[in-house]
Structure formats: C-alpha cells, structure tokens
Amino acid sequence: MTEALMMDVARTKPHLPDAQTVTKVTHWTDRLFSFRVTRPASLRFRSGEFVMIGLLGDNGKPLLRAYSIASPSWDEELEFYSIKVPDGPLTSKLQHIQPGDEIILRPKPVGTLVHDALLPGSRIWFLATGTGIAPFASLMRDPETYDKYDQVIMMHTCREVAELEYGRQLVESLKDDPLIGEMVGDKLLYYPTTTREASPRMGRITENLTSGKVFADLGLAPMDPEEDRAMVCGSLAFNHDVKAVLEKFGLREGANSEPLEYVVEKAFVGDGI
Ligand SMILES: Cc1cc2nc3c(=O)[nH]c(=O)nc-3n(C[C@H](O)[C@H](O)[C@H](O)COP(=O)(O)OP(=O)(O)OC[C@H]3O[C@@H](n4cnc5c(N)ncnc54)[C@H](O)[C@@H]3O)c2cc1C
Ligand SMILES: NC(=O)c1ccc[n+]([C@@H]2O[C@H](COP(=O)([O-])OP(=O)(O)OC[C@H]3O[C@@H](n4cnc5c(N)ncnc54)[C@H](OP(=O)(O)O)[C@@H]3O)[C@@H](O)[C@H]2O)c1
Numbered sequence: 601m602t603e604a605l606m607m608d609v610a611r612t613k614p615h616l617p618d619a620q621t622v623t624k625v626t627h628w629t630d631r632l633f634s635f636r637v638t639r640p641a642s643l644r645f646r647s648g649e650f651v652m653i654g655l656l657g658d659n660g661k662p663l664l665r666a667y668s669i670a671s672p673s674w675d676e677e678l679e680f681y682s683i684k685v686p687d688g689p690l691t692s693k694l695q696h697i698q699p700g701d702e703i704i705l706r707p708k709p710v711g712t713l714v715h716d717a718l719l720p721g722s723r724i725w726f727l728a729t730g731t732g733i734a735p736f737a738s739l740m741r742d743p744e745t746y747d748k749y750d751q752v753i754m755m756h757t758c759r760e761v762a763e764l765e766y767g768r769q770l771v772e773s774l775k776d777d778p779l780i781g782e783m784v785g786d787k788l789l790y791y792p793t794t795t796r797e798a799s800p801r802m803g804r805i806t807e808n809l810t811s812g813k814v815f816a817d818l819g820l821a822p823m824d825p826e827e828d829r830a831m832v833c834g835s836l837a838f839n840h841d842v843k844a845v846l847e848k849f850g851l852r853e854g855a856n857s858e859p860l861e862y863v864v865e866k867a868f869v870g871d872g873i
Pocket of ligand 2 (some may be wrong): 631729730731757758759760763794795796804805806835837838839841842871
C-alpha cells in the first residue's frame with residue numbers, strides 16, 4: 601500500500617486499539633481465505649506461534665480470536681490463513697476485509713509449535729488438516745527449519761482438492777524463493793491428500809502413517825524416535841488420533857519447558873462447524 605493510501609485510511613477511519621492495516625486479501629474457496637497485514641515494528645515472534653486478532657464487535661469491544669501467524673518471522677508483513685464460519689462471530693465479518701481496512705492485533709505471540717520444543721533430529725513431520733497448515737506455512741518458510749533438519753515432510757489433508765490450494769501454491773513458490781529457495785532444495789517433501797473428493801493421493805494422515813503408505817510413496821524409512829520429530833495441528837479429534845499414532849512409533853509429546861519428539865496445537869476449539 602502506498603503512503604498516500606495509508607494516510608487516507610488514517611484520516612477517514614477511526615483508529616482501533618493495536619490496529620494493523622490490511623494489505624492483501626485472497627479468497628481460496630467459499631470457506632477459506634488468507635490475508636496480509638502490516639507488522640508492528642516491535643513484534644518479534646518464533647515461526648509457528650499464534651496471536652490474538654480481531655475486529656471491534658457490535659458492542660464496541662474487541663472481538664478477538666487466536667490465529668497462527670502463517671508468515672515467517674523474517675517477513676516485513678504478517679500473513680494469516682482463515683476459515684469463514686457461517687454465523688461465526690468473528691469470521692462472518694472478517695471475511696469481508698479489504699486492503700486499507702484495519703484489524704486488531706495483540707502483539708503477544710505464544711504457542712507450542714516451535715523448534716525450541718523439540719529435541720534435535722534429522723527429519724521433521726508437519727501434520728495438518730484444514731487451516732491447521734497455517735503455522736507450517738510459517739515454519740516451511742523459516743531458514744531454521746532447513747538448518748535443523750535434513751528432511752521436512754509436509755502432510756496436509758482436507759476433504760476437497762480446492763482446500764489444498766493455499767498450501768500447494770506456497771510449497772510451489774518456495775523453490776524460486778530468492779531468500780530460502782536454495783536452502784529448501786530437495787529437503788521439503790510435500791504430501792497433500794484428500795478424503796472426500798477424488799485426487800491423485802487420498803486418505804487420512806492417520807491411515808497413511810499407520811498403513812505405511814506415506815513411507816512407501818516417499819521412499820522413506822518408517823518413523824523412528826531417534827531421528828524423527830513431528831508437529832501436529834488440526835481439529836481436536838485429529839490431534840487425539842495422530843498423537844496415538846506417533847506414540848505407537850515411540851515418539852513422546854514435548855513442550856517449550858521440556859523438549860521431546862513431537863508437539864501439538866489445536867487449529868480451532870470445538871468439534872467442527
Ligand atoms: C491456538 C489456535 C490457533 C488458531 N489459528 C487459526 C488460524 O490460523 N486460522 C483459522 O481460521 N482459525 C484459527 N483458529 C480458530 C479461530 O480462533 C476462530 O475459532 C475462528 O477464526 C472462527 O472464529 P468465529 O468467531 O467466526 O467462530 P468461533 O465461535 O470461534 O467458532 C465457531 C465454530 O467454528 C468451528 N471452527 C472455528 N475455527 C475453525 C477452523 N479454523 N477450521 C474449521 N472449523 C473451525 C468450530 O467448530 C467452532 O466451534 C485457531 C484457534 C486456536 C485455539
Ligand atoms: N470441508 C468442507 O468442504 C466443509 C463444507 C461445509 C462445512 N464443513 C464443516 O466444517 C467443519 C470443519 O470441516 P473441515 O473439513 O475444515 O475439517 P475436518 O472435518 O476436521 O476435516 C479435515 C480433514 O481432516 C480429516 N480428519 C477429520 N478427523 C480426523 C481424525 N480424527 N483423524 C484423521 N483425520 C481426520 C478429514 O477426513 P474425513 O473426510 O475422513 O473426515 C478431512 O480430510 C466440519 O464440521 C464440516 O461439517 C466442511
């Protein structure tokens with residue numbers, strides 16, 4: 601956005617507390633969109649963390665929700681990837697934002713999907729359903745990911761092909777990224793699947809890990825707690841079931857305070873829309 605447009609916005613709209621200005625909005629499906637906003641100069645975060653963002657509610661009070669930062673920590677702007685919940689208090693409004701609009705962003709990043717919460721290893725698995733890919737959109741663009749691991753496997757599963765598109769384009773863009781393209785090289789293996797609409801690769805992440813299909817398809821050895829690390833982000837049911845699979849492979853759940861072999865974060869609270 602140009603400086604003139606920024607000043608125009610500042611003149612014509614009342615300022616929100618902790619306001620940031622929307623710079624870009626992309627609608628991926630009728631229930632998914634991503635957007636970019638200006639970054640507060642003081643905001644430092646670790647790739648994979650989340651913040652509280654929102655809008656002013658009808659009662660004039662901030663209406664805030666947790667959102668993973670989808671952009672890497674080096675990016676000048678912040679990116680978010682969002683669901684559109686029909687009648688959702690925040691997203692029924694948020695889905696209509698346009699460049700120049702303001703959102704509220706509380707600059708206090710937190711979260712468990714951070715490199716510090718894992719012991720060193722040679723392969724890292726990013727396991728996500730739906731908008732749970734957001735923290736990995738950040739981590740896949742972070743040089744530290746490729747410094748720390750020889751292989752990075754991004755498994756993303758959605759019901760339909762169109763729901764994979766944000767992640768697919770992001771992975772595709774990494775090859776030519778002037779900043780980290782070379783670091784990514786052949787290290788990043790992308791394994792998108794659908795569960796309802798037919799596509800070249802299908803099946804739940806839990807099934808593809810348990811059956812060994814993903815190892816066979818990618819030519820990898822099965823998971824080994826000495827070598828493998830994992831980060832998980834999806835619905836409560838998904839997180840619960842993946843944890844059981846990872847534990848069977850011998851991986852243990854870690855935290856910032858006690859790094860181990862895998863970490864988990866909810867992509868949203870609730871059982872589904
Ligand atoms: C740690 C954390 C990180 C999060 N990061 C993101 C993110 O990066 N992107 C994002 O879109 N949401 C994220 N969420 C969910 C987000 O906080 C809101 O719930 C979401 O924006 C919907 O807000 P709402 O007020 O419209 O509806 P809410 O009242 O918050 O939710 C209504 C219902 O919609 C369903 N729902 C909410 N969010 C989702 C979702 N993402 N996918 C599928 N169903 C959902 C649930 O069933 C929920 O009960 C995160 C939640 C947590 C706890
Ligand atoms: N996605 C849509 O097109 C759509 C449209 C309208 C409304 N909704 C509603 O929105 C809510 C969220 O939908 P969503 O598609 O974002 O999320 P979701 O229902 O959590 O499904 C996302 C992906 O995760 C898989 N999954 C779900 N539970 C799992 C588990 N326990 N273990 C392993 N994999 C699991 C699903 O496979 P399965 O397909 O095998 O369950 C699907 O591929 C749902 O309540 C849904 O009714 C979705």
